[in-house]
Amino acid sequence: MKKILYTIKDPAGIHARPAGMLVKEAKKYDSRIQLQKGDRKASATNLIAIMGMGLRCGDQVEISIEGPDEDAAKEGLQAFLDTMA
Numbered sequence: 001m002k003k004i005l006y007t008i009k010d011p012a013g014i015h016a017r018p019a020g021m022l023v024k025e026a027k028k029y030d031s032r033i034q035l036q037k038g039d040r041k042a043s044a045t046n047l048i049a050i051m052g053m054g055l056r057c058g059d060q061v062e063i064s065i066e067g068p069d070e071d072a073a074k075e076g077l078q079a080f081l082d083t084m085a
Contacts (some may be wrong), residue, residue: 001070002050002071002073004065004077006063007061008057008059009057009059009084013056016047020047020068023044023047026073029076032066033045033063033064034062034063035050035056035063037060
């Protein structure tokens with residue numbers, strides 16, 4: 001299992017547009033990708049679940065990646081997150 005710790009930098013938090021982009025990126029991989037903040041969890045391929053987490057600027061999210069292409073998924077997701085405002 002691979003993990004990424006990401007602090008949300010977008011002043012608007014994770015709203016529909018960045019959440020949709022994250023889902024699109026996560027669906028490129030066969031690995032199971034999950035977001036967690038505190039006791040709230042969501043699949044990275046479920047837009048509604050991500051939106052329901054209410055992620056705001058400054059929140060730290062743990063992204064766990066587990067599966068056959070977890071190394072590639074971690075690398076791809078990290079690159080994607082680095083481009084987010």
